[in-house]
Each structure stands twice: as C-alpha cells, then as structure tokens.
Amino acid sequence: MISFVIAAILLPFLIASLCLREQRESRRRTLCICSASMCGVSLVVAGLLGEYRTIPALISFDPVTSKLGILLSAITIALTFAAPTRAFDAVGSERVNILLGLVNLLLFTDNLALFVLGWLASWWIISRELVRRDQERRNIGSASATYIACHCIAAVSLFGLLAESCYSSWVSREMAVFSIDALSASSLASNSFAFIVSLIPVWIAFGMAPIHFWMSHFLVPTRCTGSLLLSQLAGSGIALVRVVDPLSSSHPAMLEAVGVLGAMTILYFALVMFRETHLPRATLYLYLSQVALLFITFGVAEGERGVLALHLTNLIVGASGMVLVITMLHARIGAERISSIRGCAHLLPHAAVCFLISALSLVCFPGTLGFLLEEGIVSGALSHHLPIVSVVVVALALNGYSAMRVFGGVFLGPKDPELTPQLSLLPRERLGAVALATIVILAGMVPGLIASQH
C-alpha cells in the first residue's frame, strides 16, 4: 500500500516531465489533465487512509488538507480542461499549471522548511508568468512589480519564521518546531513574534487590505489566470490552516484585532465594488470581501476553526468559476469594462449560469456552498461581536446587489453585435462551467459532505 501511495504521488512528476517536452497542444493538455488527476487520486487515497504518513515525519495528510488537495486537483483539472484557447497564446500555460500543481505538493509536507520552500517556489513561478504576461500586454511591470514587491515583504516574514524556529529549536533542543503537525504543542505556539511573522505572508498572499494592490493587476484575464489565483489561494489557505492556526491559540487580543481589521476590510471592499465598472476588478473585490470574511471567522469566531476549510472551499470554487467565465469572455470579446460587454447570455447561457451561481456562492446566498458560512454567522458563531456581525451583514447585502449588477451588465441587455454564433462556448468549456456550478449547488444542498467533519 505504501508503495502504491508513493507511486501515485511520484507518477505526476513523470507525466509532468513528459508534458513539458510535448509540443502538440492537445496531447500536452491531455498529459496535464492526467497528471493533475493522478495528484487527485493520490490525495484521495491519502484522505481515505486518514492521518496516514507515507514517509514518516516528511509527508503527512490530515483530513482538512487532503480534502483541500482533492478539491485543488479537481479544480485544476476543470480549469485546464476548460481553458479557452481563442485569443490566448496557449504555449506555456499548461507548463505553468503543471509546475504549480507539483510545487503545491510541497505544501503537504510535515517539515516547515520544505513547506516554506514550496511556497517560495510557487511565488517564483507566478512572478515569471506575470513578467511574461506584462511583456505580452505591453503593460510593463504593472502586475509583476507590485507582485514581487509585496511578496518580498512576505518572504522576509517567512525567513523570520524559519529563523525563529531555528532559534527555538536551538534553545529548547527539540526538533519538533520544524514539524508542522506538532506546531501547536511546541514552544513556538506561545511566541507572539512567530505568530505575527507567520500571519504576515498569509495576509499578503490572500491579498488582504492594505497590501492588496498586486491583486488588481493579477486578475488580468489570460489562459492561466485561474490557475495562478488558485495556486496562490491554495498555498495561503493551507498555510493558514496548517501553520498560522496552531500558533494562534494563545494570542486572543491579536486575533480580535484580526477580526476587526477583517470587518473594516469587508465593508471597504463592498463599498468599492458598489461603484466598480471593470469586470475583473469587480470579481476581485467580491473575492477579497470573502477573504475578509474568512479572516473575521479566523479572528473572532469562537470554536469555529473547522469552518476555515469550508471558507477556503467556497473561495476556491467560487473564484475559479468567476475567473473561468471572465477568461471565456475576454477570449471572445477582448473587453474588460462592464459597459462595453452586454447581452452575453444570448450566446453564452452556460457561462451566465456559472457566473451567477459562483457569484451567489461568494455572497453566501441560500442553496449555494457559501450559505453555510452565513448560516454559521447567524447561528451564533459571531454572536458576541454584534458590531462586527452588523458590518458583515451590510457588506454581504451590498455585495449581493453589486454581483447582480455586474451579472446584469455583462449578460443581460441587448445582444452584443460582436458576438456571433461562431463564438459560442466549446463543449469542453461548457462542461467546465457546468461542473463548477454543479459543485457549488450540490455542496450547498448537501453540506454534510463538507460540514459534518468539522
């Protein structure tokens, strides 16, 4: 069994190396999907085995992270499979996808140093991709420079965490500080410096205010925008659940501050989105509002740590659906302003449904995956913080209206004369959109699949 699991994890590396050499696009895509599927299979096996360790003290899978990993693989497959080819340069996008997928495997290691290495590698790949994209768009440095500058701060914090771990290890003569699974029991757990330096990179990588500037350029639609966002999100999410959360238990005042900052952020982004006319940016603010809600839950919800996985799942699925639709629209129309796109529902009904359902999930609408979060809030998770709850409720209401406004602006209205029947969705694009929408609805209708275990 051990050899099977090891093989299942290593096989994607083999397939990926084939993928990187392959020149034909169809075959490259197939190999890419196979590779991601194999990652998924290995993680499913690991998840079924519970807290099984393939190589003791090196790679570990707990129920939360293995579920996130499975979801990550599934969405990577959907995005790779459904990525629009029209108007985008396809060369290299699969390579980026597969490299990110493989690097993200390092996030499942039990060793803090390897974990940090995986994170940095992921940022390096994303930076390179952003530089390439900036050059293509002749918009030099707008995305890459802000991304690199912001993530340099995060990298410094990460090295600070590693340094603190080394120091603690040297002082206490224990190696447990490098084991992620044993973090909560180690001496680092009571160290406020370790908590801050672990929180800063996660805060930046999620794009929380006030260091969220890189995000507005990050979501420029290209063929692998979804994968970049997904990788970024998965990395930060897994870090939040595995590293920051165990270190947070003995710092209630700081957690309270995180919650208050989150409340201010959610209201701010809801207000900005109310006025936004740029489609990718409107999506971005919706996403950031949901991230702020995640941090509010992390900060002030009592006894609701398991909900973090639910938040991340909702973010991953909702944001992926919206970004997929944006890339589809951009590939066909080329415009990004809401005022210059209209009536797309005539020709792209599947994209319209996917966009609507994903957006509704991000604003916690009943019947979608996101509703479980609102249900958690009203059921008392935040009941001791009535001002914060009020802010969250107002912000979610505003976001709901704004999401509907964006949907109405883009998909409803008179038919766009530029949209011809030749530009309708390809079958694989349609399948990807329907799959994502179905995940949102099914998980919302049968939440026990996710919620019961937390």
Add this chain to the structure above:
Amino acid sequence: MAPLYLSLISLGVILFPTLGVGALLVDRFVSRIYSEKRITGIVSFCLGLSCLCSLLLTFIALHTGQQIEVTVIPLFGHEGIPLFLDSLSLPFVVVSTSLSWLVSLFSKPYLHRESGHYRFFLLLLGFVSAILLVFMSKNLHGVFIGWEVVGLASTLLISFFYSDCKTVKSGLTAFFSYRAADVGLVLALIIGHKLGHTSFSAVGEGHSITGASVTLFSLGILWASLGKSSQYPFVRWLPRAMEGPTPSSAIFYGAISVHAGVYLMLRTLLSVEVSPIVALLMGASGVFTAFYGTLLGRIQSDVKSSLAYASMAQVGLMFLEMGIGLRDFVVLHFVGHAVLRTYQLLHAPAAFQVHGGLERLHLAPLECPGGLYQRLIPRKVQLFLYRVSFKETTYRGCHSFGSLALLRFLSEKAWSFEHGLTFLATEGSRRLLIASSPRRTSASRPSLVAPSIKSHIGGVQ
C-alpha cells in the same frame, strides 16, 4: 406530532414543486428535442398535486381542528428545517398552491413559443417551492432561505425580457430593495439566536417574550416585511416590477410574494410582544403607503402599473390593520385581495379589448365606475392631490436624501481612494524594482524584470 399520512401529505405540498424543478433540470439535460407540452405538463402536474395536498390538509384540519407538525427537510443543514401548518399558515399555503396552479395553466398558451418558455416555468416552480418554505417553516432559518430565493426568482422574472435594458434596470431596483430589506431579517435572526427564540410557536400557544432586544428583533422583522411588501420606504420597486410577463406579475405582485411580508409580521406578532414603537411604525408605514398608492395609482396610464399601486395600497391597509391589532381580519383581507388581484392582473392584457367589446355591444360608451372620490372630495383638493401625484420629483428628492445617497457618496469616495492608492503602489513598486534590479548588459543572461521595465521606460521617454 401528526400521524404519518398527515406528515406525508404536508410534505407533498412542498415536495412536488421541488421535484418539478429537478424534473425540469433533468429534462433539459436528457431530452434532445424541446417540447413545450412536456414542460408545461410537468409544471401543471406538480403544482396540481401540491394544490391537491394543500386542499386535503385544509379539509382534514377543518374536521379535526389539529395543528399539523411535519417532518424535517434534511437537505440544508444538520438539523434540517422543521415544517408545520396551523390556522395561520394554512390559508396562505392553500391560496399560494391553488393560484400558482391556475397561473401555470394560464401561462401555457400565454407563453407559447416565447423564447424564455423553459426559464419562466423553472423560475415559477422555484418560486413556489421557496414561498411554500416561507409559509410552512417552523423557524426563521427556513423562512430566511425561502425569503432569499423568492427575491432572486422575482428579480430574474422581472428581467425576463432581458434584451430590454429597462427591464434589467427594474429587476436590479427590485433586487436592491430586497437586499436592503434582508439586512433586517438577518439581524433579527441573529438577535433571535441570542434570545433563543427563532422557532415560531403555534397560534394561541405563543410564549410571549418581552424586552429591549425584542424591540430590535421586531424592528428587524418589520424592516424585512416592509421591503418584501413594497411599503414605505421601499415603495419604488413594485410598479417597476410589472416589466415581467403578466402571469409572473399576477402570482408575485398580485397574489403571493407581496403578501410574504404580511405573513412574516403576523407570524412574528403571534410569538413576541410587539412594542408600541413597532406597532406605530407599522401602522404609519401602512397608512402612508396606502395614500401614496391610491394617489399615484390614479394617474397611471397603463393597467398593470395602476394595479401595482392598488396592490401596494391594499397591502398598506393590511399593515395598518396589523398595527391596530386586527390580526384575524388581515388573513381574510389577504385571501380576498390575492384572488381578486390575480384575476385582475391576468385579465389586464385583454382589458381594453373586453371594454371595447362591451361598448360595441351596448352601442354607447360605458360609464366610468365609482365616482365616490369626485363626489366626496372638493374640486380644489382634488386638483392639489393630482399635482402632488404628478410631482415625482418630490418623491425622488425624498428618496435620494436617504441612505442610498449616502451609500453612493461613500462608495464613490472609497472607489477613488482605492484607485488612487493602487496607482501609487503600482508606480512605487515599479520604480523600486527598477532601482534595485541589477544592470545587465549581456544578451546571453536573460533578466526577469529589468529588460521589460527598461524597454517600457525607453518607450515612455
């Protein structure tokens, strides 16, 4: 707990429309040829069965006089949603199921060969399932789920003819009002949780609770009800909502959806002690809306708009009745109003034709009915009232003075701040990177950032 057969029948009321939604979705994926007959058949069948179940329940309830407490829907959460039917919810359920069934039959020829035929029936079934959840749910959680889905279905049906920008804007106006009103319901739900009071008790068994938090709770419920029933300050969306197809206008804004607020208030009034402030606000809003609806309804130039204002005025009277404590009378008022208004709205597209037909039959112009208004009110006052009604600018002024203007102002400021800050940060990082990047001269050593930035700077210069 009710006997098993009663539970099954009660569950059937809500289950059949929900199964109908599933059947339509499956049909869309499975069948290759779209058949109007099949779609309308599924819808009429499901709604007919639901109507039959509700009538059976009424019959049983009248004979046995017992309250029916039903099973649980295990779909939406761990504990599920308990359903129940009592003397308050039964009239609402019976009216909803029977009118929806009739409207589905009416829509069959009305929407023949319409491009959104499938969409209409899917949304109709979704709406009926959601509104039945509102009426049958035993706690506020179930009400909230149904409430939100009703709002979404309403918005999508207002924007049914979505090629027209005007209908889309009207849908968005309605959705904005719904979202603003939903804030009240969510806050009430949170306060209810703190009070440990989110479950409704049966009629006559109300364990009343009092206190300052209850006033806040009732205010939240009142706010949500005003929004859903288009009472002041949410009076602007209902006339615009008439942009949708006539059958949906009839079922939403004549019969059921517009009365959901009334139901929620009635249901809450039975379980909490309403403070005088809430009763006063409820009555005042009702009176004001009744006057507003009556005045503006008289100057409308199309049938559906005048019916919308008439609906608004009648619902305003219901709120007044609740404010002064005539709760049983409100249920009677609801039944009469819902049935009459549905008939009027379904009849509206043919109203002029029928009027002309009658005139041709009588060979003379028909006399205008009523005349009480002209006889009772002096001429000068009439003219003054007409002038007030026409002055929509006054109204616009009143509304934009409120929270919407503040919201727009705040969002404008936040947007400008955000974009300014993003620009500064982008420029700052770009320059920082240019300053810190090593100067490379060899072409054999590709650089990550510097060449691109250099070329950009070169281009700019």
